Amino acid sequence: MASALLEGLSGHVSAMCVLRAWEARLGDGSACDAAVVAVDRDDRGGLTWPRRPGSFVAFVLPRDTPAYCLLENGAAVDRHQSRGSIHVCDRAREWTLRPIDESVQFLAVGFEAGGMTSLCAPAGSRFVDFERDRDEMPQAASALLALARGIVALAPVTAAHVSAAMEHMLHAFLIGLASMQARFAPDGTGTSDRLAAWQVRKATALMRSRLGEKISLPEVAGSCGLSPSYFGRLFKKSTGLSTHQWIIEQRVARARVLLASTDLPIVEVAHACGFADQTHFTRVFSRRMQMSPRVWRRVASCNPAGAHVPPSGCDEPFDVPC
Incomplete structure (x- = not known):
């Protein structure tokens, strides 16, 4: 043998x-x-x-x-x-x-x-x-x-x-x-500053699947076999965003699509995208898109194709190939 x-x-x-x-x-x-x-x-x-x-x-x-x-x-x-x-x-x-x-x-x-x-x-x-x-x-x-x-x-x-x-x-x-x-786990050499490609894919897929609900940093880090603090540091180095910032960008991207493609009331769009209430959603959306959700919906109705394009730095950069 x-x-x-x-x-x-x-x-x-x-x-x-x-x-x-x-x-x-x-x-x-x-x-x-x-x-x-x-x-x-x-x-x-x-x-x-x-x-x-x-x-x-x-x-x-x-x-x-x-x-x-x-x-x-x-x-x-x-x-x-x-x-x-x-x-x-x-x-x-x-x-x-x-x-x-x-x-x-x-x-x-x-x-x-x-x-x-x-x-x-x-x-x-x-x-x-x-x-x-x-x-x-x-x-x-x-x-x-x-x-x-x-x-x-x-x-x-x-x-x-x-x-x-x-x-x-x-x-x-x-x-x-x-x-x-x-x-x-960290090996103590201090040489790592980025996640492996599979860890980026796994973490972002998990967060994307839970945009409508709360998800904790320890849960995401655990899916990649890392401690929360170590994962958080490597995630930001790998993507340019903290996990909180990444989730917010993804929620705004989903809200853009829902606003353009559905007649859902804005409060329901907010809840479907994981925002606590309409006020919080409007404040975050307006800061990133430079217009309120209501105005975005009117603009998107005149240009439906643009509503489905993720904001810069939001989606594609994190689907890292092997």
Whole structure:
């Protein structure tokens, strides 16, 4: 077996069929171990990965699967049936994957904490850990499951160009996984002054989805795995605006569209865009647009196309590509 991921396995190892096991070199020079494994139904404990502090393993069951159970230090922590799933497990603890009804096929990806830092941590920060598994994975998990399905499908093919493609897919998988669940912290070097592109996208998408309600800085920072103060400083360096200023600009942009394209009373537009009341909305809108919402509506009715253009510095600069 070419992958260190399968070293030290215990349990009903004879029930395991390794379709492929390999070490993958990633684009940043780091490495990860991967294996595509099938396990027969097992009445004697499943497969157990021993403790290996500083390492993680992601179990990916990319398709609708038979029932299986995941155990942490011998205690069941998750049980799934008939749907794809992703589990990220800290190998400071022992993990067991146990099929229940019939054989299960899965992709296992092993990596070191230091490798995650070099692969996808923002400059001046380090990888800390992953959030624990959640009942509802983000919508982005569907993209990771699609990548895993592609890797599993290519596993039997040993051609060099296919192996290269699989390494790129694993690279993308780990970056996507980090964007959903990894937590980072300052590394003390003081070299970072900007967020990673995926953190900007994740933070702005979250704030944009909650424009009509209150959202706290700790909540936004937590979605990127950073402390509120560190996140706030990096966000302003990355976008030129504080999170509060960014939200206000987005709310004004939404109000412009609603004023131009609907007959909603101005007080309802204010509430739909997250402003406390019409007075506050009118004051903020007038300061930014140099005219009141009522006047803007009249002007926009004569030039509908202009109503949908976001104000300068509002939207496009923050959709940063990878």
